[in-house]
Amino acid sequence: MIVAPMAGVTDKPFRELCREYGARWLVSEMLTSDERLWSTRKSSLRMSFDDEPGPRWIQIAGGDAAMLASAAKANEAIGADIIDINMGCPAKKVCNKAAGSALLRDESLVRQILTAVVDAVSVPVTLKIRLGWSWDEVNAVQIAKIAEDTGVQLLTVHGRTRACRFQGQVNYEAIAAVKSAVSMPVIANGDIDTPQKAKWVIENTGCDGLMIGRAAQGKPWFPAQLDEYLQSGRLATEPSVEESRQAIVQHVVRLWEFYGQVGIARKHVGWYLDANVVGSGPLKKVFNQLATVDEQIVFLERLQVESGIAA
Numbered sequence: 001m002i003v004a005p006m007a008g009v010t011d012k013p014f015r016e017l018c019r020e021y022g023a024r025w026l027v028s029e030m031l032t033s034d035e036r037l038w039s040t041r042k043s044s045l046r047m048s049f050d051d052e053p054g055p056r057w058i059q060i061a062g063g064d065a066a067m068l069a070s071a072a073k074a075n076e077a078i079g080a081d082i083i084d085i086n087m088g089c090p091a092k093k094v095c096n097k098a099a100g101s102a103l104l105r106d107e108s109l110v111r112q113i114l115t116a117v118v119d120a121v122s123v124p125v126t127l128k129i130r131l132g133w134s135w136d137e138v139n140a141v142q143i144a145k146i147a148e149d150t151g152v153q154l155l156t157v158h159g160r161t162r163a164c165r166f167q168g169q170v171n172y173e174a175i176a177a178v179k180s181a182v183s184m185p186v187i188a189n190g191d192i193d194t195p196q197k198a199k200w201v202i203e204n205t206g207c208d209g210l211m212i213g214r215a216a217q218g219k220p221w222f223p224a225q226l227d228e229y230l231q232s233g234r235l236a237t238e239p240s241v242e243e244s245r246q247a248i249v250q251h252v253v254r255l256w257e258f259y260g261q262v263g264i265a266r267k268h269v270g271w272y273l274d275a276n277v278v279g280s281g282p283l284k285k286v287f288n289q290l291a292t293v294d295e296q297i298v299f300l301e302r303l304q305v306e307s308g309i310a311a
Contacts, residue, residue: 001227002187004213005030005059012048013254014220022224026057030086033062033071050079061086063099065113069120076121083121088128088158101130101162104143111146118151126154131174134163140174141181148182156187156211176205187211195229218271248272249300256293265296
C-alpha cells in the first residue's frame with residue numbers, strides 16, 4: 001500500500017502522520033527537475049526529507065532527460081532511497097511544459113528520459129503513468145515495456161487518461177493488461193476508497209500493490225487500514241471521536257511549524273471535516289476565516305463538543 005504523490009497534500013507533515021498510523025511507503029510531492037528553481041521556498045520545502053525514516057521515495061517531474069537525470073542524482077545525494085518519475089500528472093501547467101502525462105505522447109522521449117535517469121543513479125527508479133493521453137491514444141502497455149527495458153523497477157498505473165483528469169470510471173481492465181505485459185511489479189491507482197474495493201482491485205488486476213491518493217485526504221490512517229485488511233482480512237477499527245480530533249489538531253500544529261502560515265491548514269482541515277462531520281460546510285467557512293494558528297487550534301478543540309466529530 002503506497003501513499004500517492006499529491007502536490008500540496010503529501011508534504012512532510014502529512015507523511016509523518018501517515019507513518020505514525022502505520023503507512024510505510026509514501027511518495028513525496030512532485031519536485032521540478034529544474035534545479036534553477038530549487039532555491040524557491042516551495043521547492044526547498046519539498047526537498048526537506050533527509051531526516052525522515054526510509055524509504056524516502058522522491059518524485060521528480062520534467063521533460064528534459066539531462067535535467068531529470070541531474071535532478072535524480074542530486075536527490076540521491078541528499079538521501080533519496082527511490083526516485084520516481086512523474087508521467088501521470090494531468091495538470092495543464094505541467095503538461096504545457098511537455099512534462100507529466102504529456103510525455104506519454106512521445107515514446108522515444110520516454111525511453112530517453114528513463115534511460116538517462118536509471119543510468120544516473122544507483123537507487124531504484126520507478127515510474128508513474130496514466131493509460132495514455134486520451135482514449136484514442138492509450139499506450140500504457142507500450143510505455144510499460146519501455147520502462148522495463150530501460151531498467152525501471154516498478155510501475156504505477158492510474159487507470160484514466162490525461163483527458164479524463166479525475167472524471168469518469170477507472171479502467172481496471174487496462175491496468176490488468178499492463179500487469180500482464182511486463183514482469184516488474186505494477187501498482188494500481190485510481191478510486192480505491194474502501195478496503196473491499198482494494199481487495200477487489202488486487203484480485204481483478206493481478207497487481208502487486210495499490211496506490212492511494214484522494215481517499216487518504218483527511219484520513220492519514222486510511223492507507224494503513226487498507227494494508228491491514230489486505231494482509232489479515234480484518235477491518236480496522238475506525239478512529240474514535242477523540243482520536244479524530246487529535247489528528248486534526250496535530251496536523252494543524254505541524255503544518256504551522258513547517259510552513260509558518262495558517263492558510264495551508266485550510267484544505268486539510270476541510271477534508272477532515274468532510275470525512276468526520278455531518279454538515280461540514282458552515283464549519284469550513286468559519287475555520288477559513290481564522291487568522292492565527294491559536295484560533296485554529298481553539299476552534300478544533302471545541303469542535304468535539306459543539307459539532308460532534310464522528311469517525
